[in-house]
Amino acid sequence: MRRAVITGERKIEVVDAAEPAPGPDEVKVRVHCCGVCGSDVLEYLYPTGFSDCLGHEFSGAVVEAGGNVRGVRVGERVAVYAYGARGFSEYAVVNGEHVVRLPDSVSFEAGALVEPVTVVLTGLRHCGFRAGDSCFVSGCGSIGLIGIQLVRAFGARKIVACEPKRHRREKAVEFGADVVIDPSRESVEEGVVRAVGDKVDFSLDCAGTGASILACARVTRVGRTVCVLGLTPERLDVSSYDLFLNNVKFQGSTPYDFRLFEASVGLIAEGKIDAMLVVTHRYPLEGIAEAFELAARADTDALKVLVWCSES
Ligand SMILES: [Zn+2]
The missing domain is CATH 3.90.180.10 (Medium-chain alcohol dehydrogenases, catalytic domain)
Incomplete structure (x- = not known):
């Protein structure tokens, strides 16, 4: 064979x-x-x-x-x-x-x-996604796009996506994102506040870069969880201030x-x-x-x- x-x-x-x-x-x-x-x-x-x-x-x-x-x-x-x-x-x-x-x-x-699909579904279960949550999805490759579909299907109140590539931002809208931020052109934190009025209840990192994970931490409500699904060889550059001030939980989702x-x-x-x-x-x-x-x-x-x- x-x-x-x-x-x-x-x-x-x-x-x-x-x-x-x-x-x-x-x-x-x-x-x-x-x-x-x-x-x-x-x-x-x-x-x-x-x-x-x-x-x-x-x-x-x-x-x-x-x-x-x-x-x-x-x-x-x-x-x-x-x-x-x-x-x-x-x-x-x-x-x-x-x-x-x-x-x-x-x-x-x-x-x-x-x-x-199971990778994302597991993340939503492990990280405590709830119907009615506002969601931030960072990175709109196939995992991020499936994430948008799933949180939409499970009753997300509002979905804010973030993606630097134009064709992927267009896809994010097609898949059900309410607002899509281009992080190379605007502040992610400001974009989220403009869209949701506050921080989000749940965020899904599907990019795996330090910038993405940190952006998730900054836009997520205190006490809620950043679900980390993105994988890259990049090492994270996070200061203790980032962790202390944002006070969110980070969780992976395997197995x-x-x-x-x-x-x-x-x-x-x-x-x-x-x-x-x-x-x-x-x-x-x-x-x-x-x-x-x-x-x-x-x-x-x-x-x-x-x-x-x-x-x-
Ligand atoms: Zn895989």
Whole structure:
């Protein structure tokens, strides 16, 4: 079978590999569609040697199941819940309990978005988002845009987004933001006060930069939480004054639990959110080098890039 591996800095290749066989508790999945995550791109730009674990946002069909596996059968379409999986591959073997069946109404492409939706959903649960909260979403890549859709679906009172790239600001409005701030042109704090009349109840950092996390801290109400979902290699430059004066909590949101994975499939199937709107590009597995290069470049309008690992 064919499988993608990182072979150096900014180098990813598709190579021949042995087809994996499932153990008694595992299933073998023919991978249909796998999303390129920001964390995959980081590994591509700055390889750490964990390149064996590329591709954790994927969907496919079960082609073989170990003897102890219950609850899923050969032929079923599934989304896979897996870190340390290898989704950029024709086949993957995963724990039989780590797959969620996809209803017919959820395509393989939407199935590949179940993982990123779950990342945001987990953040909202862990960090205490409540219906009626005003929200600040910093960074409008695919995670930020899914965040806007989810807080909208869960009854956010007002959503203020913040994003330096123009096409992403336009997307933020399309996804349901009430106000979008361009941090390169105006003060984020002033923009939030103008939009909400005060600080916000909840904020979601989806950029992961020091400036973004600090902006979240400054615009969030005392005692509430900044949910940190953004990942970059950048180190934070935060003084004790920033922490003392803003008095908010910072919380990450990993790991997610499996029930939320099922809940994400439900939100997509019921049309409560339309995660497919984040998909901008699609490549076949053999074109993965181009897919990664596109996802890694800052000067494109790419959001979620999907890789089709097998046809049909
Ligand atoms: Zn991811």
